Amino acid sequence: MQRLIKNGEIIDESWHLLDKDATLDGMSNCDDLIVPLGLWLEHAHALKARDGGLGVWLDSDEHVEEIADDLPHFQVIALNFPVFSDGRNYSNARLLRDRYKYAGEVRAIGDVLRDQLFFMRRCGFDAFALRADRDAVEALESFKDFSDTYQSATDQPLPLFRRRQS
Amino acid sequence: MYIYDEYDQQIVEDRVKQFRDQTRRFLSGELSENEFLPLRLQNGLYVQRYAPMLRVAIPYGLVSAKQMRKLAFIARQYDKGYAHFSTRQNVQFNWPELEQVPDILAHLAEVQMHAIQTSGNCIRNTTTDQFAGVAADELVDPRPWCEIIRQWSTFHPEFAFLPRKFKIAVNGAEEDRAAIGVHDIGLNVIKNEAGEIGFRVLVGGGLGRTPIVGSQICDFLPWQHLLTYLDAILRVYNRYGRRDNKYKARIKILVKALTPAVFAEKVNAEWAHTKDSDTTLTEQEVQRVAAHFTAPDYQQFAGEDADYLAKREAEKGFNNWAMRNLQAHKVPGYAAVTLSLKPTAVAPGDATDKQMDAAADLAERYSFGELRVTHQQNLVLADVRQSDLYALWQECKELGFATPNVGLLTDIICCPGGDFCALANAKSIPIAEAIQRTFDDLDYLHDIGDLDLNISGCMNACGHHHVGHIGVLGVDKKGLEFYQVSLGGNSGRDASIGQILGPSFAADEMPTVVSKVIDVYIQNRTPEELFLDTFQRIGMAPFKERVYAAAN
Numbered sequence A: 001m002q003r004l005i006k007n008g009e010i011i012d013e014s015w016h017l018l019d020k021d022a023t024l025d026g027m028s029n030c031d032d033l034i035v036p037l038g039l040w041l042e043h044a045h046a047l048k049a050r051d052g053g054l055g056v057w058l059d060s061d062e063h064v065e066e067i068a069d070d071l072p073h074f075q076v077i078a079l080n081f082p083v084f085s086d087g088r089n090y091s092n093a094r095l096l097r098d099r100y101k102y103a104g105e106v107r108a109i110g111d112v113l114r115d116q117l118f119f120m121r122r123c124g125f126d127a128f129a130l131r132a133d134r135d136a137v138e139a140l141e142s143f144k145d146f147s148d149t150y151q152s153a154t155d156q157p158l159p160l161f162r163r164r165q166s
Numbered sequence B: 001m002y003i004y005d006e007y008d009q010q011i012v013e014d015r016v017k018q019f020r021d022q023t024r025r026f027l028s029g030e031l032s033e034n035e036f037l038p039l040r041l042q043n044g045l046y047v048q049r050y051a052p053m054l055r056v057a058i059p060y061g062l063v064s065a066k067q068m069r070k071l072a073f074i075a076r077q078y079d080k081g082y083a084h085f086s087t088r089q090n091v092q093f094n095w096p097e098l099e100q101v102p103d104i105l106a107h108l109a110e111v112q113m114h115a116i117q118t119s120g121n122c123i124r125n126t127t128t129d130q131f132a133g134v135a136a137d138e139l140v141d142p143r144p145w146c147e148i149i150r151q152w153s154t155f156h157p158e159f160a161f162l163p164r165k166f167k168i169a170v171n172g173a174e175e176d177r178a179a180i181g182v183h184d185i186g187l188n189v190i191k192n193e194a195g196e197i198g199f200r201v202l203v204g205g206g207l208g209r210t211p212i213v214g215s216q217i218c219d220f221l222p223w224q225h226l227l228t229y230l231d232a233i234l235r236v237y238n239r240y241g242r243r244d245n246k247y248k249a250r251i252k253i254l255v256k257a258l259t260p261a262v263f264a265e266k267v268n269a270e271w272a273h274t275k276d277s278d279t280t281l282t283e284q285e286v287q288r289v290a291a292h293f294t295a296p297d298y299q300q301f302a303g304e305d306a307d308y309l310a311k312r313e314a315e316k317g318f319n320n321w322a323m324r325n326l327q328a329h330k331v332p333g334y335a336a337v338t339l340s341l342k343p344t345a346v347a348p349g350d351a352t353d354k355q356m357d358a359a360a361d362l363a364e365r366y367s368f369g370e371l372r373v374t375h376q377q378n379l380v381l382a383d384v385r386q387s388d389l390y391a392l393w394q395e396c397k398e399l400g401f402a403t404p405n406v407g408l409l410t411d412i413i414c415c416p417g418g419d420f421c422a423l424a425n426a427k428s429i430p431i432a433e434a435i436q437r438t439f440d441d442l443d444y445l446h447d448i449g450d451l452d453l454n455i456s457g458c459m460n461a462c463g464h465h466h467v468g469h470i471g472v473l474g475v476d477k478k479g480l481e482f483y484q485v486s487l488g489g490n491s492g493r494d495a496s497i498g499q500i501l502g503p504s505f506a507a508d509e510m511p512t513v514v515s516k517v518i519d520v521y522i523q524n525r526t527p528e529e530l531f532l533d534t535f536q537r538i539g540m541a542p543f544k545e546r547v548y549a550a551a552n
Helices: A037-048 A088-099 A114-122 A136-144 B006-027 B033-041 B065-078 B098-110 B143-153 B223-240 B251-258 B260-274 B283-293 B306-314 B316-325 B353-366 B386-399 B429-438 B442-448 B507-524 B531-538 B541-548
Strands: A003-006 A009-012 A033-036 A054-058 A076-081 A105-110 B045-047 B052-056 B062-064 B082-085 B091-093 B168-171 B185-191 B197-203 B215-222 B326-328 B334-339 B350-352 B370-373 B379-385 B453-456 B470-477 B480-487
Touching: A003 A136, A009 A136, A033 A037, A037 A054, A054 A105, A076 A088, A088 A105, A088 A114, A088 B223, A114 A136, B006 B033, B006 B098, B033 B045, B052 B098, B062 B065, B065 B082, B065 B091, B065 B098, B065 B353, B065 B370, B082 B353, B143 B168, B143 B223, B143 B283, B185 B223, B197 B223, B215 B223, B215 B260, B223 B251, B223 B260, B251 B260, B306 B316, B306 B386, B316 B326, B316 B334, B316 B386, B316 B442, B334 B353, B334 B386, B350 B353, B353 B370, B353 B379, B353 B386, B379 B386, B429 B453, B429 B507, B442 B507, B470 B507, B480 B507, B507 B531, B507 B541, B531 B541
Parallel strands: A033 A054, A054 A076, A076 A105, B168 B185, B453 B470
Antiparallel strands: A003 A009, B045 B052, B052 B091, B062 B370, B082 B091, B082 B350, B185 B197, B197 B215, B326 B334, B334 B379, B370 B379, B470 B480
């Protein structure tokens, strides 16, 4: 079972992530599912009628504006990093939190490695599906990489210059 | 200059610790080569032709004597006794051992230096005018703004993995010595009619494969909004910049594809949400930072130093040096002095550990303990009393800093090229040297006057060849090294991209080609014209005709 870093702890994953080309055929009614954006856009009505939990995932070339009006339907929004050097979903995460005030789980999926976690958390991610071949316990250390930061971000709206004691 | 407080110091020390651990994980096999790559790049570490290359940040080119001594120490201890000052006002070490890089970073942190974001697809070192704060033609001192941008961009969590590298330059003077027209973002600090400070914002300039001059997207951005506006530009770029092709990933391609007007609309739409947020700058913060850039304790002089002027009259060598290597200072009786790192037969921008130590000594004795690195790859002592210039000149001659060629044809901007760099198509340093040897007559050089000759060993244009009055680009022609020449580029105000002269040349033809180009200029110029003026008046044809005329 995939393990997940959430709020600084390692927990067992209970959600199922559906592939990008998933369809409604044979879909379980009760499982907690994270569906691809395309499926949501096409079958929102059917997906809302299920009993299980609902989340959606966006690829790095998809934009949060597409789900901006649907946010209350999702317990989880997962943002995919096809490769860790693709930084688009850092902006999507910030928009979800800062602009659209999404309060559910924002999860990083895909090529998620420990050296991104500090930045991801700053941008509003609170759950991290670390790549399966990596040690999640060690990765927790990375949240302590920096003791302070200069900019305003989701985790700290005040930039350092408004907090600096001199 | 800016002095770290405990916050700044802690962040840099945290980075050393983080990178030490990343290096450990790479060496133990925990991190693959591919995974380590963006991590080491964000710390200025390249794996080069022979050894790793470490690029150390010199924020907007300002370095203290103490820091310079530390760089000399690193060159001695961890390298082969020299370092290379780059066109980004940074410094590069060509021979460190990967295992020792964390130790080097720890040494740097002791003197408030680092290698953060000196490469990789992130916001790079902000650059500015090497005469910032002292130039007679300055309107607003750009340095506090550079430092504010440095802090905002350091470990910006949203913009650590951009489509491509991102460079910001700031200019606050009449003349543009920061080349803001060829940066991803160019900021011109200005004052409006009410005397309020703001920025004229250019975006999408750059060199490389698609050289282009930036487009103005804002004519006056009040200073309070600088960071929220930069955030908006970066967010639009991060989301919409191309990532499918690294040669089309710079912001200039996005700006061009959307058109500057549509790009500006997108930025404004984004900015509307964040304008007036907590990132809006405060008077208090600007004053806190600006307090680090106050004028040093200048002596009062009524005017020019008579003895200095008399020595210029009396001694031609001194006068030649003074004509080229001094810059007018805003304080009477002072001058800014360029220490040339361009003697013939030395790779442009290279300095030995001894020279760096000596430069630090000179800075302490003559210039309030501070130096600047220029994007033309020289060093500057910004605050020298005119009465000290003669003594300084004599010391510079001893140290190899006195080549009186600043701004002249032999003051060549040149990348490390095929001798060092894994990306290069061709060598660049030997071409620079061959040209310097051809033009060894100082009187002739002075007669030719201001001329930027820039050489890059490949398309990446680290030697800024597109904006050289004469530009040279190394190209690969069926496995052989050839050189393409362009004319008419210019990095100053009204920046322009050079036009290609014609088919490329073999290395041994290059000195002759440059000589012919200069001949055409000499024969056609009017008394007041510099090379660029003549080129703009007579166009490419006469140059082309002469250079490609059948040999007879």
